[in-house]
Amino acid sequence: MYKHIMDWKTFIGALMLLIFVSVPLIVFPEQGKEIVLSINDVVTQKLGILFLTVGLFLLLFLLFIGVSRYGDIKLGDKGETPEFKTGSWAAMLFTSGIGTGILYWGVIEWAYYYQSPPFGIEAGTEEAVRWASTYGFFHWGPIAWAMFAIPALPIGYMFFVRKTNVFKISEACRPVLGKHTDGFVGRMVDILFMFGLLGGGGTGLALSAPIISAGLNHLIGVPDNIVSKSIILVICTLIFGLSAYSGLQKGIKVLSDINLWLAFALLLFILIVGPTTFMTESTITSLGRMMDNFFSMSTWAEPFNNLSLFERTGFPEGWTVFYWAWWIVYAPFVGLFIARISKGRTIRQLVFGTVLFGSLGTILFFGILGNYSMYLELSGQYPVVDILNEQGAPAAIIGTLSELPIATFAIIIFVLLATIFLSTTYDSGSYVIASVVQKRVEGEPLRWNRLFWALALSVLPMIFMYLGGLKTLQTISIIGGFPLLIILPLLVWSFLKMVNGDQQQEDTINEEKAS
Incomplete structure (x- = not known):
């Protein structure tokens, strides 16, 4: 039965790549960490500008598609209504693309920028504060969501x-790859996509477990150590494995809806009981600053700082290149998932819905969580930066929440959110990988296949946690994202070839009928 459904060559190829990467890191952790960091230096120093250029190009291309005649194309039959209501669609779209990372970075990211600001600005100054509250919106904003939407188009x-029942990245590249789609080249496209997802997904999971562990330590005294973090990863894996096993309607949709309502409840609570005026004014001001400086932020690469006359900050490589690589890693998987849940919607709805709903969600998280945390630091109520530097980000995040009224309630919701965010991202990830390693998808991927990849997704994050260090995690995302720099432009080209070819064919038929 499975012989005719499963693409065993792709399945085994992806599994072997996972083993090939994981085993050396387990056996030689220190040497593996050094190799990973050295590869990072080459990629970011020599090729970082590629990430910046591709990111801006994809956003501009996507906006063009949205306002062009292509935007009228419906993903489905004429008159077909959307499979999911707009609220559930937006919830699944947002939660699949973000994950627990937004809870981690949303609270604390500004503090890194405050201490090491961009553009050579002096740390800890008023100008550093302004840029610290701005860059989160930029890094998690329109370019990120454009990268997610691009693969969803083809x-x-x-x-x-076209009613193709093959749910693969390589299949979406068929107009460009041609006959090579069914051979080695097409298979390598799918395997590289999965390698990127496993690496970047591992980064997200490895950042998430420490937050949950720190929260449980604060609430019920669970030891905050590597053992408890590993147990948390196993439990989260079982949760999103069960969700993936249940499928779209019963699992992923339900978790996404719950997550959205919990998130709104927490953010509304903090907005009401926190420094409301400061948070709203800072959010609006930072959005204005981002829009005013969007293109300079998108293209800043420090070319003159390579010379001995200027000190190099490392900000573009350490942050913007890292984020673009992280989004590129997730892009094919999130794009596949967005495409899957967008049946019955027009391409214009997909384009602007993804960019607007996604960006709006991140604005709410960074605007409320980040600005609340910043307010505590600037007002002297809680030493966020000192705690971050001395005890680490998870302690600073939970400490920030502990300053709220009814802090226990807020931290419980936060830990629940972190767990469900983790689950909604990776159950959709396992769903997509399972689709890719099948020759065809009729309805949903096989259940055992979805469950297998849900479990496989937890292997690398466990290793990354033992390797430790934010720098290592950022580096792994950059390395995993590099091969996908080639795949995303391929998808753009494929989409244009498909719609133009079909349009020409339709125009020819109409001309023949008219004559």
């Missing part, structure tokens, strides 16, 4: 317009 078009 995949959704092939699946719902």
Whole structure:
């Protein structure tokens, strides 16, 4: 039975790549860490500008598609209504693309920028504060969501317009790859996509477990150590494995809806009981600053700082390149998932819905969580920066929440959110990988296949936690994202070839009928 459904060559290739990467890191952790960091230096110093250029190009291309005649194309039959209501669609879209990372960075990211600001600004100054509250919106904003939406265009078009039942990145590249799609080249495209997802996904999981562990330590005294973090990862894996096993309607949709309502409840609570005026004014001001400086932020690469006359900050490589690589890693998987849940919607709805709903969600998290944390530091109520530097980000995050009224309630919601965010991202990840390693998808991927990849997704994060260090995690994302720099432009090209070819064919048929 499985012989005719499973693409065993792709399945085994992805599994072997996972083993090939994981085993050396387990056996030689220190040497593996050094190799990872050295590769990072080459990629960021020599090729970082590629990430910046591709990111800006993808956003501009996506906006063009949204306002062009292509935007009228419906992903489905004429008159077909969307499979999911807008609220559930937006919830699944947002939670699949973000994960627990937004809880980690949303609270604390500003503190890193405050201490090491961009553009050579002096740390700890008023100007550093302004940019610290701005860069989170930029790094998690329109370019990130454009990268997610790009793969959804050719995949959704092939699946719902051309009625292809193959749910693969390589299949979406068929108009460009041609006959090579079914051979070695197509298989390598799928395997590289999965390698990127496993690496970048591992980064997200490895950042999430420490937050949950720190929260449980504060609430019920669970020891905050590597053992408890490993147990948390196993439990979260079982949760999103069960969700992936249950499928879209019963598992992923339900978790996403719960997550959205919990998130809104927590953010509304903090907005009401926290420094409301400061948070709203800082958010609006920072958004204005980002829009005013969007293109300079998108293209800043410190070329003159390579010379001995200027001190190099390392900010573009350490942050913007890292984030663009992280989004690129997630892009094919999130794009596949967005395409899958967008049946019945137009391409214009997909484009602007993804960018607007996604950006709005991140604005709420950074605007409320980040600015509340910043307020505590600047007002002297809680030493966020000192705790971050001395005890680490998880302690600083939980400490920030502990300053709220009814702090126990807020931390419980926060830990629940972290767990469910983790689950909604990785159950959709396992769902997509399972789809890719099948020759065809009729309805949903096989249940055992979804469950297997849900478990496999937890292997690398466990290793990354033992390797430790934010720098190592950022580096792994950059390395995993590099091969996908080639795949995303391929998807853009494929989409244009498909829609133009079909449009020309339709115009020819109409001309023949008219004559």
